[in-house]
Amino acid sequence: MSKVFALDVQNHNIKWDGNIPSCLEFQDIFFQADVLSEIKYVYLDANNVSKRFKSGFDISIFEFGFGFGLNFLCTLKEWIDSKSQKKLTYVSVDNKVPTIQEIEKITDQFKSIDKEKELLLKFFKNVHNGINKINFDSVNVEFFFLVGNVNESIHWLNDFQKFDIWYLDGFDPKKNPEMWSEDILDTVQRFSRAGSTFSTFSSAGFIKRGMIERGFNVKKRKGFNLKRHHLCGETSGKIIKSKSSKRRIAVIGTGIAGSCVAYQLSKEDCDIDIFEHCSEISDGASGNPLAALYPKFNFLTTELNYINIFSFCYASRFYLFDQFKDAYFPSGVSFIDTNPNLSRWIEKVMQLNRADMFELKKNSSDALNNLKGAKLRVKNCGYVDPKKMNSKLLEPDNIKIFKNYSFIDYSKQKSKIMLNFKNKIHEELYDGLIIATGSGLCNYFQDLSLTKGHIVGIDISDSIKEPLNSNGYVLPKKDNKNWLGGSYEANFIDLEINHHECKNLIKKHFSNLNIEEKVPVNYEARAQVRTSTAEKFPIARRIEKDANVFVVGAFGSRGFTYGPIIGDHISAEMCQKMSPLPSSISRYL
């Protein structure tokens, strides 16, 4: 990634003529009134999309120029109508991000794509520079929105991912030559499958010549409506798509790390066996009554900050899937400026001008009313019921859970992997193994640090409806208790409850919340361990050169932030697909 701050996105610079936007930068209209018919003619029909969606194979499409998402929405509609059981991968690149209001204003004119618009807008949140991945699991679509300079974004692709269809839809080549450079045409060639097709509204001679030089048979087709011509074409060679054989994958550990990897793999052609040494799932660090999902970032353009922001944004969309609705509460999260550092941070966050993500709460009528200082509310996030979430993640039919299996090590048997358990004999062979044993990762990495932490439950107030963050957090009620977090003990000998720590935690939060009561005698508490690397990067790493063995974890205090994107990344590595993390970042994991 070039050194831009991830949340500092550029919106379109638009002039409206009624409901038709034109781009001030390129002095060009985005589209004309009959745009849906034009999209169907120029992109869908010219690429034979309807027939190819019914071919019974996965399909991948790359679009240059997302604009306001109309090509995507029309393609999504065609995909849903095709009732394909396969997967559509749609990658789109743009250096500008449309606002939700702009997408709404434009799509409100086109009732035929209402359903698709609803789907997009539900998840089109917390968009940042870099790769934004949205999984529309209900319709088997994965959408990558690459935000950034086009010539940089193409380097976020990896050679695993090839494309069947290209939509070349930048502005007029004369006005926006960057979108039509030799590098871009080389990218189309390099990432095309045999039998790939392309189309563009343009009929420029240099595009025609460029595509012919790169092995495409190019056609000058009659243009839409009054337009004279447009270009389309295909690579020579037959479309070769083989049905891949199912892989068997073993995952060790049913915390958020193992559960997210298993869930993401369950969407691929895999059967997953997940092993847990306890008698129930998620009894380690991921077994707290509740956990908060909130952004913790600084304003640096470091890889660690990128991974923190990307992970937060990914997770905030991921947990919104319908199947997680009893396990995730998208309440928003408030930050209370209880110290000068937090005040400065809040000030800088507000300077980002991301009204879609952050707001200052001035006159609130809820529990925050008692509190002094600025109150920053982060809109698109919330809190998780960890055990419920992990059991939802492990629900797919192709995931089998093995409890009371205590993993010792593995051995390689040619290209397969065999597992060795302390208390069971298990003779199955696997194509891949993911070790996600939380603090157990110390067996693989000597320099991990372990910190003991408590989460304490007491009855504070029913009116706390969202996590309140300061130095630690106070969560809404579960089982009649508000849960307090934010205790850290570097030196500990066991996981017994340390009452001194618990009382200090309560005192700290009482002070933050201006509560003048004494620390209650009765409270509930749970102690667990956070596992971290010295550099604070999570781990998501292959540990065998010639075998699919990965280690995942060291999520520190951000397990529910890192889990979803890291799970997706590992699944992509295992299945040789496009990752939601560019290699410039994933190589630090």
Ligand SMILES: Cc1cc2nc3c(=O)[nH]c(=O)nc-3n(C[C@H](O)[C@H](O)[C@H](O)COP(=O)(O)OP(=O)(O)OC[C@H]3O[C@@H](n4cnc5c(N)ncnc54)[C@H](O)[C@@H]3O)c2cc1C
């Ligand atoms: C007090 C506290 C509060 C926290 N609050 C938050 C929060 O609000 N938000 C947030 O995002 N994060 C929070 N965290 C951090 C978060 O809980 C962790 O980062 C996350 O749970 C780690 O997940 P994991 O899957 O890597 O490990 P774990 O959840 O520990 O899972 C590892 C699993 O592997 C199993 N296992 C281990 N060894 C073996 C073996 N040999 N064989 C078979 N199975 C094995 C374990 O039983 C366990 O189920 C908190 C942590 C603590 C301690």
